[in-house]
Amino acid sequence: MKMPQFERRPLAVAIALVFSAPAWVAAQSEPVVVAQAKPEPTLPEVKAQATPEEPSFRTDVLRSGTRTDTPLRDIPQFINIVPQSLIRSQNATTLQDALRNVPGISYAAAEGGTSANQVFYLRGFPLNQDIFIDSVRDLGEYNRDLFSTESVEVLKGSSALMFGRGSTGGAINQTSKVAGREQRGEVAVTVGSFDQKRATADVNFRTTDSSAVRLIGLLEDSDSYRYPQGIEKQGFAPSFWINLGKATDLTFSYYYLKAKDVTDFGQPALFTNALGFFGYPPVSPENYYGYANYDFADYETHIGTVKLEHQFANNLSLRNTLRLANYKRESESTIATLAATDANGAPITQTTPLSLLRVTRNHDSGRTRDNDDTAAINQTELIWKTKTDSVGHTVLGGLELAHERLDRRNYILDANPALAGTQAPTSTTPFLNPGPYTALSYTKTPNLDSVAEADTAALYVQDQLELSRQWKALVGLRYEHYKSEARTTQASAISGAPAGPFSRTDNMLSGRAGLIWQPSGTQSYYLSWGNSYNPSGELGTYGGTAATQLNAVNQNLDPEKNQNYEVGAQWDVFSGLQLRAAVFRNEKTNARIPDPLTGVTILAGKRRVEGLEFEASGTITRNWEIYSGIAFMDGEIISGPANVQGKTPLGVADVAGNVWTIYRFGTSGWEIGGGVRGQKGAWLTDQNIPGSTIPSYVVADATVAYVQRQYEVRLNVANVGDKVYYIGGYNNSPNRVLPGAPRTTSLTLRYYFL
DSSP states (O other): OOOOOGGGSOHHHHHHHHHOOOTHHHHHSOOOOOOOOOSSOOOOOOOOTTSSSOOOSOOOEESTTTTSOEEGGGOOSOEEEEOHHHHHHTTOOBHHHHHTTSTTEEEEOOTTOOTTOBEEEETTEEOTTOEEETTEEOOOOSOOBOTTEEEEEEEESOOHHHHOSOOSSEEEEEEEOOOOSOOEEEEEEEEETTTEEEEEEEEEEEEETTEEEEEEEEEEEEEOSSTTOEEEEEEEOOEEEEEETTTEEEEEEEEEEEEEEOOOOOEEOSEETTTEEOOOOOSOTTOOOSOTTTOEEEEEEEEEEEEEEEEEETTEEEEEEEEEEEEEEEEEEEEEEEOSBOTTSOBOOTTSOGGGOEEEEEEEEEEEEEEEEEEEEEEEEEEEEEEETTEEEEEEEEEEEEEEEEEEEEEEEESOTTSSSOOOOEEEEESSSOOTTOOOOOEEEEEEEEEEEEEEEEEEEEEEEEOSSSEEEEEEEEEEEEEEEEEEEESSTTOOOOEEEEEEEEEEEEEEEEEEEEEETTEEEEEEEEEEEEOTTOBTGGGOTTSBOOOTTGGGOOOEEEEEEEEEEEEEETTTEEEEEEEEEEEEEEEEEEOTTTOOEEEEEEEEEEEEEEEEEEEEETTEEEEEEEEEEEEEEEESOTTTTTSOOTTOOSEEEEEEEEEEOTTSOEEEEEEEEEEEOOBSSTTOOTTOBOOOEEEEEEEEEEEOSSEEEEEEEESTTOOOOEEEEETTEEEEEEEOOOSEEEEEEEEEEO
16 A cells, blocks of 8 residues: 655645644743753763663764764754664664664665675665664675674764765764773673674773773674574774863774675566566465575775864864775675475466475576775864854864775686586475475686775865754755776786776765754754765675776766755653654656666666654653654655556655563563564565565564662563564565564673673
8 A cells, every 4th residue: 555645746745744743842841951962072981871870771962963063953864863762772782783773774685695684774764774773874795793883873864964975865873882980891692593692891991091992792603594604703892082271182902803694686477577476475484595504705894083072162173084994895695596396396376375485596607706896085164163243153164085995806616617517406306395404516617806995085064053942944055076987807817808097086065954843842843955965986886796886887977966845843841752743855866777778777766655754752751761763654666667656666665664662560670672663665665576575564572670779680582473474575575585583582681890
């Protein structure tokens, strides 16, 4: 069932929904006083939102949205913040786990195929490289763990003013745990279903009155519900903070994550080119259709950061962040699809017994590659607080300089080098009972080396204006000079012909504007607009072999254009519950599509996703916390190839939502909680092939815990009803789907010291 077509109705109807706050909001709520940023230096602190003393699902102040410490009610943008307290109560360990709490996020299998399936779509648009750590781009292809993450922020709508190129649907920002003034220490051990074994440690201690060290570690050796997958992780995240002369703070931090994983492109759907789509796989989500002994993804990530913060005066400060990163990855992958003939060699039909269906497994050369990617990024920002007559200003000026390089090598896999040409390592296996340990024999020869490089020089300025006690505004501009180059070279005598170099330079002007009305301390309403660009030379698009879209044609194409329009509101009720709502429209124009006559790429596509979103987070009573959200979306490919024009973009659910709540029984230490999450109406592909909507689902989760000042014991059960459901597909294709996790139980013991 589709939502009403928003573009055909006056926005006044939707705006009225947002602005018609209950009359009792102001009457029943005490004004919320939000602490403003102090004039002293921004000293790093341990953001212990999830200590036994102060659990909270609500966030009031955010830095990433404006690069200044700004009350959330003063930011004209819908932002979902998954705080540390929520991460802990759900025992979330990966970025994908945290994003279950964010409606509007959908998933697809990564091009390299990983068990975490971390390709994200936001409001129907792929995020590609729109993932950040502490507001600095995190371009690597790896499965992100939360062991050193404080919170996860999803900034919806075009956010180029702060984040630069990309961000059609929004951006994901992870905030890091770093050294600060607070003495603390904890160790945690988790055991659970599918032989989960995970241990973390986090110690922050002062070395002097004005310096501190924080050491965070991770060890994990677990299996997965995608039998016989498993994962091994080792992580280490040390940081050092020092205050120099009371006006200057210097923080050094390092992030290291090494992981061994098994690649996974999901399960074959009941689909062939001849028959079309005729069903989702009626098998256990544990059925794995790759080769356990040959499919792998090994990662090694290094991220070093130096942050300097200096206070010149009470109203003037400087911040400089330097990031050096290296991302290594080696992987081999298998593509499994439903075979066109059954076990007897006869062509299959839609009525062929499941016991006769076979799956073809191709250990694929095109998805076997090594990555060695690097980034050097520096951001310098000056923050000035001043007044002109009665108008207050918080002015941010910034300069970003970056050099990014993706270096990939792919391979040729040949099952019989004695024969002419290349023989793909292939086998078939029963659909109902796949054999993951089938033996293969093949040679692995280097093919093409692909190198893509990009240089960024960006200037940006933003002014947060306090026009009066009730009226505020935000305006900003970003000028970005982006130069990229891509080429391939021969890695061996049998490699294909090299190509390039191809190059492109774009000068992009992005902007943002918002107007905020706050009639009382418990109400805030806003209108906003923002834009962004996707240049042809954007790095890491889907992580393909060439690592960029640049070719002989695209190097002559201007960037795709994105715009976001939003009307929103925030209300504070019950002295602790935060309600937020927004009506939005995200639109991509100038999109790259093939010319219907020549097949050559042209800039003629247009896509639109619009909808209505709500969130409730915070305290209902002293002992009762809630975090919830729901999004209603409607998408359309307005201009595109004939087979997709007028259709709904993949991953855009008619409705998607979640709720998670915790109740604490006074001072006894006991707490119980749980929630539900689900979606309805998303498609596997842009073509909207009949029958290929992802089945609607609602999944229930639960937790019970005993929390004391020095320790905590927590039991989590995900998918309590053991429901079979699907979270997405693969690369706009109808022939594979990603099953969600079955019932999964984990037990965590956490001990606090210092």
